[in-house]
Amino acid sequence: xxxxxxxxxxxxxxxxxVTALDGVSMAVNDGDYxxxxxxxxxxxxxxxxxxxxxxxxxxxxxxxxxxxIDDRNENSLVELRRGxxxxxxxxxxxxxxxxxxxxxxxxxxxxxxxxxxxxxxxxLEEVGLGKRGHHRPAQLSGGEQQRVAIARALVGKPRLxxxxxxxxxxxxxxxxxxxxxxxxxxxxxxxxxxxxxxxAVAELAHRLIMLEDGKITEDRPTTAVCG
Amino acid sequence: xxxxQVVLKDISSRKKRLFYAALGVAxxxxxxxxxxxxxxxxxxRIYDQLDKYGPNILVTPAITSLDMQMGNMNLGTVSVGxxxxxxxxxxxxxxxxxxxxxxLNAHTSSDLVTLAPKLYVNTEINGTKIVAVGIDxxxxxxxxxxxxxxxxxxxxxPHDALAGSMVSELLGINPGDSIDLNGxxxxxxxxxxxxxxxxxxxxxxxxxxxxxxxDKEGLISSVDVRGCxxxxxxEEVADGINNAVTGIRAVAIKQVAxxxxxxxxxxxSTMLSLSGITLAVGLxxxxxxxxxxxxxxxxxxxxxxxxxxxxxxIVKIFTYEALAIGILGGxxxxxxxxxxxxxxxxxxxxxxxxxxxxxxLPLSIGVAxxxxxxxxxxxxxxxxxxxxxxxxxxx
Numbered sequence: 125x126x127x128x129x130x131x132x133x134x135x136x137x138x139x140x141x142v143t144a145l146d147g148v149s150m151a152v153n154d155g156d157y158x159x160x161x162x163x164x165x166x167x168x169x170x171x172x173x174x175x176x177x178x179x180x181x182x183x184x185x186x187x188x189x190x191x192x193i194d195d196r197n198e199n200s201l202v203e204l205r206r207g208x209x210x211x212x213x214x215x216x217x218x219x220x221x222x223x224x225x226x227x228x229x230x231x232x233x234x235x236x237x238x239x240x241x242x243x244x245x246x247x248l249e250e251v252g253l254g255k256r257g258h259h260r261p262a263q264l265s266g267g268e269q270q271r272v273a274i275a276r277a278l279v280g281k282p283r284l285x286x287x288x289x290x291x292x293x294x295x296x297x298x299x300x301x302x303x304x305x306x307x308x309x310x311x312x313x314x315x316x317x318x319x320x321x322x323x324a325v326a327e328l329a330h331r332l333i334m335l336e337d338g339k340i341t342e343d344r345p346t347t348a349v350c351g
Numbered sequence: 352x353x354x355x356q357v358v359l360k361d362i363s364s365r366k367k368r369l370f371y372a373a374l375g376v377a378x379x380x381x382x383x384x385x386x387x388x389x390x391x392x393x394x395x396r397i398y399d400q401l402d403k404y405g406p407n408i409l410v411t412p413a414i415t416s417l418d419m420q421m422g423n424m425n426l427g428t429v430s431v432g433x434x435x436x437x438x439x440x441x442x443x444x445x446x447x448x449x450x451x452x453x454x455l456n457a458h459t460s461s462d463l464v465t466l467a468p469k470l471y472v473n474t475e476i477n478g479t480k481i482v483a484v485g486i487d488x489x490x491x492x493x494x495x496x497x498x499x500x501x502x503x504x505x506x507x508x509p510h511d512a513l514a515g516s517m518v519s520e521l522l523g524i525n526p527g528d529s530i531d532l533n534g535x536x537x538x539x540x541x542x543x544x545x546x547x548x549x550x551x552x553x554x555x556x557x558x559x560x561x562x563x564x565x566d567k568e569g570l571i572s573s574v575d576v577r578g579c580x581x582x583x584x585x586e587e588v589a590d591g592i593n594n595a596v597t598g599i600r601a602v603a604i605k606q607v608a609x610x611x612x613x614x615x616x617x618x619x620s621t622m623l624s625l626s627g628i629t630l631a632v633g634l635x636x637x638x639x640x641x642x643x644x645x646x647x648x649x650x651x652x653x654x655x656x657x658x659x660x661x662x663x664x665i666v667k668i669f670t671y672e673a674l675a676i677g678i679l680g681g682x683x684x685x686x687x688x689x690x691x692x693x694x695x696x697x698x699x700x701x702x703x704x705x706x707x708x709x710x711x712l713p714l715s716i717g718v719a720x721x722x723x724x725x726x727x728x729x730x731x732x733x734x735x736x737x738x739x740x741x742x743x744x745x746x
Binding site for chain 2 (some may be wrong): 170173178179180198199202205206210211213215217218219220221222226229230231232233234235276280
C-alpha cells in the first residue's frame with residue numbers, strides 16, 4: 125500500500141544544515157498497524173508528516189498504491205487528505221470555536237459532501253462520545269478531545285490513519301482506552317501508522333520501527349503479533 | 352454545515368477583533384458618507400433656491416470697476432457707470448423679453464415677461480438703520496411666489512408698508528403702526544412670513560412713494576424679470592436684454608445658481624479625494640488586522656488544511672471574514688457619517704437641512720466591503736503559502 129523510498133529531510137543550509145531523516149525506506153501493507161518509536165529529534169514526526177504530505181521531503185520518493193505522491197501539487201494532496209489519509213495529532217488540534225460534532229463535520233464540509241449532524245454524531249458514538257457532541261473542546265477532557273479528533277479522522281473513511289503521539293498528553297488509563305480504539309479501527313480494516321514514545325503503546329501495534337538520528341535502526345513484529 | 356457557518360462561528364468567538372477591523376473601514380466610509388450627505392444637502396438648497404427663483408433674470412445698473420494705475424503703482428479702483436437704472440428703460444426691457452419669447456409661445460397674446468422694479472435706499476426707523484425697498488406692488492408678488500403675509504395684509508395704498516419678519520420683531524413694528532421714512536409717513540399694512548433671505552430685514556413700500564420721499568423720481572436700483580413659462584430660454588432673454596438696452600446688466604439667476612453648484616461640486620470632489628486618504632488608511636488597517644489574524648490563526652489554518660481544506664477554501668474563509676468586516680464597517684460608517692453630517696453640515700453650509708439618504712447605505716457597505724476584500728487579498732494569499740507542518744511547528 126505505502127512505500128517510502130530512501131527519504132531524507134534536511135532543515136537549513138550549509139554548516140547549519142540539520143538532517144531530520146537520512147535515507148529512510150519502509151513499506152506498509154494494507155491493514156498494517158505500525159508503531160514508530162525513537163528518542164526526541166529522531167525524525168518520527170517528520171516521517172509521518174512527509175508520508176501524509178504535510179511536509180516536503182528533500183530527496184527520496186513516497187508511493188501510495190504504486191503511485192508517487194511526494195511530487196504532487198497542493199490541490200492533489202488535498203484530495204489525498206479528503207479520503208485516503210487522515211491525521212491524529214498529539215495536541216488534538218480541534219477548532220475551539222466549533223462544538224465536538226461540528227469539528228467532526230469539518231472534513232465533510234471541506235470535501236463538499238453532505239455534512240449533516242447525524243453522520244458526525246454516529247462517529248462520535250463509535251468513539252464513545254455520543255452524549256458530548258455539543259460541547260466545545262474547552263469543555264472536554266484531553267481523552268475526550270482526542271476521541272473527537274479520532275472521530276474527525278474517521279468521518280472521511282480514510283484507508284491510512286497517521287497518528288503523531290496520540291496518547292502523549294494522556295494518563296495511562298485514558299491512553300489505554302485510546303489505544304484500544306486504535307486496535308478496534310485496525311481490526312475494522314484501517315491501516316495505522318502511529319508515532320509514540322511509550323513502549324507499552326508501541327507493543328499494541330503489530331510492527332515496530334525504531335528511528336534514531338533519522339535512520340531506521342530496527343523494524344520488527346511486536347509481541348502483539350509474536351505472542 | 353457550510354463553509355460560511357464555520358466562518359460565522361469563528362467570527363463570533365473573536366468579536367472584538369472583527370469590530371476593530373470594521374472600525375478601521377468605518378472611519379473611511381464615515382468621511383465619504385458625511386461629505387456626500389452634506390454636499391447633497393448643499394446642492395438641494397441650491398436646487399430649492401433655483402426652484403424658488405424660477406426662470407428669473409436680475410437686471411442691475413452696468414457698473415464697471417476700473418483699476419487705476421500709474422506706472423507699476425496701483426492707485427485703487429474707480430466705479431464707472433450709474434448706480435441707478437432709469438425707469439424709462441423698463442418698456443424696452445419688457446419688449447425685448449416678449450420679442451424673444453413670443454415665437455416659442457404663439458398660443459398666447461398676453462405679456463410673457465413680468466417686470467418687478469425696485470429701488471433700494473438706506474434709511475432709519477426710530478434711529479435704527481434699515482433698507483427700505485420701493486416695489487411695484489402689482490408685480491412683486493408675481494416674481495416672489497414664496498412671499499406670504501403672516502399678519503395684516505399686503506400693500507395696496509401708496510402709503511402702506513410691508514415689514515420683513517425680522518424688522519417687525521427687532522423694531523417692534525406691527526400692522527397698524529405708523530413709521531416715518533425720510534419725512535414721509537407710512538402705515539404698516541402687514542408683516543411678511545420669514546423667507547430666510549435678506550427680505551426679512553427690509554421694509555417694502557410702493558415704489559413711487561419711496562422715489563418721491565427720497566428725491567429719486569424715475570430711478571430704480573434693479574429689476575426682477577420673470578418669464579411666464581417653465582422652460583423659457585432665460586439665458587437667451589438675458590443676452591437679448593443686454594444687447595438691446597444700454598447701461599444695464601442682465602444676469603439669469605439660473606446662471607448664478609449653476610456657478611454656485613459648480614463651486615459646490617468642486618468643494619465636494621476635493622473633500623472626497625481627501626476622504627480617499629482615510630479610506631487608504633482604513634485599507635492598511637484592515638490588511639494589518641488580517642495579517643495579524645493570519646499569524647494568530649496559523650494553527651487553525653493548519654488544522655483546516657490537514658483535514659481537507661483547499662487553498663481556495665482558505666482564501667474563501669478570509670474573504671467571508673472580509674465581507675463581514677465590510678458589512679459591519681459599512682453600517683457603522685453610514686451611521687457615523689450621518690452623525691458627522693448632522694453635526695458639521697450646518698457649519699459648512701449655512702442654512703442647509705441634513706437628511707438621511709438611504710441610497711448611501713448600500714454605497715457605504717459596498718465601498719467598505721470592497722476595501723475590506725482588497726485589504727484581505729494579501730493576508731489570505733499568505734495564509735495558503737504555509738506548509739501545514741510549519742503552521743504547527745511555529746507554535
